[in-house]
Amino acid sequence: MSDTNPLGAHLPLDPKPGHSSRGRLERVLRRGEFAVTAELNPPDSADPDEVYDRAAVFEGWVDGINAVDASGANCHMSSVGICALLTRMGYAPIMQIACRDKNRIAIQGDVLGAAAMGVCNIMCLTGDGVQAGDQPGAKPVFDLDCMSLLETVRTMRDDAKFLSGRKLTTPPQVFLGAAINPFVPPQEFRPMRLAKKIAAGAQFVQSQYCFDVEMFRTYMSRVRDLGLDEKCYIMCGVGPLASARTAKWMRTNVPGVHIPDHIIKRLEGAEDQKAEGKRLCIDIINEVKEIAGVSGIHVMAYRQEEFVAEIVHDSGVLKGRKPWRKEPNFANEMAEARLEESEATAGISPHNLAGAAAENEG
DSSP: OOSSOSSOOOOSOOOOTTOSOSSHHHHHHHTTOOEEEEEEOOOSSSOHHHHHHHHHTTTTTOSEEEEOOSGGGOOOSOHHHHHHHHHHHTOOEEEEEETTSOOHHHHHHHHHHHHHHTOOEEEEEOOOOGGGSSOTTSOOOOSSOHHHHHHHHHHHHHSOBOTTSOBOSSOOOOEEEEEEOTTSSOGGGHHHHHHHHHHHTOSEEEEEEOOOHHHHHHHHHHHHHTTGGGTSEEEEEEOOOSOHHHHHHHHHHSTTOOOOHHHHHHHHTOSSHHHHHHHHHHHHHHHHTTSTTEEEEEEOOTTOGGGHHHHHHHHTTTTTOOOOOOOOOHHHHHHHHHHHHHHHHTTOOGGGHHHHHHHHHO
């Protein structure tokens, strides 16, 4: 895939009154449409095509793509690097920032750089401890946490200044997000935790995987009682399970993931566990989309990204709406065809252009 934008997609969009950013995700949510985001599995590579190939499977099905920041304290391509590639192609990335690895100076610089590239959404996370990853000897930073990071970016955006008080000439226009986990005890405290994040600046949140719909329904009832659903867009995290064995491993090894026994039993009783995991994800989406106060879903399909389009389609959450996708630029295709024709007429093939150039230079 060429490292150029085939459509010349103009991001960010024109400013809109009352909006914090110039991105598509905020517009979809503010219009009251059910939003869909997905998580991009970052490569252990410096090849941009690995990012583009992974993003392509989401095209036309999601309103935003999360660029994760060394999740699980494991090193991959950086979130800011992934965002640079995605914005170049016209995608709408959600840049995750984990406080574990950078101090406030580096983080504020990344926020400005990301906004300059067209990143319109920032997800503020504390981050897993280094002991959770494959380099436990690394030095953790944690200069900020998710709350103070939200306040920092909000200060940069709304007050046009760094934490030091120094003024910004152009503030970042970004839509601020955070993570929630309704499934860890004490459950009755979780809505209050959300309230604190909203007070710090969160405008949308994405939840940890939801495999216990009743627990999530109870959480949302408390959220509505506090009026928090009117102050923040709440997106429920969902994802397909590849097998009962995978579910057991996640329940034991992934912090904050809650998978009830009945989910594992359903997978164990299936003839095709991967297909059943996909159906289970669709069933959960169909339940949570009907819960009052839920504004969207966040699909986390680790190593099953090819199922995202099918899951979103079969769940019917888009209700016929078509999220942005790249369209071929026929003018560019015609220009390329004419170039190839002229090269063929001149006896120069695209494969020996470099050699011809080298000979001319000699």
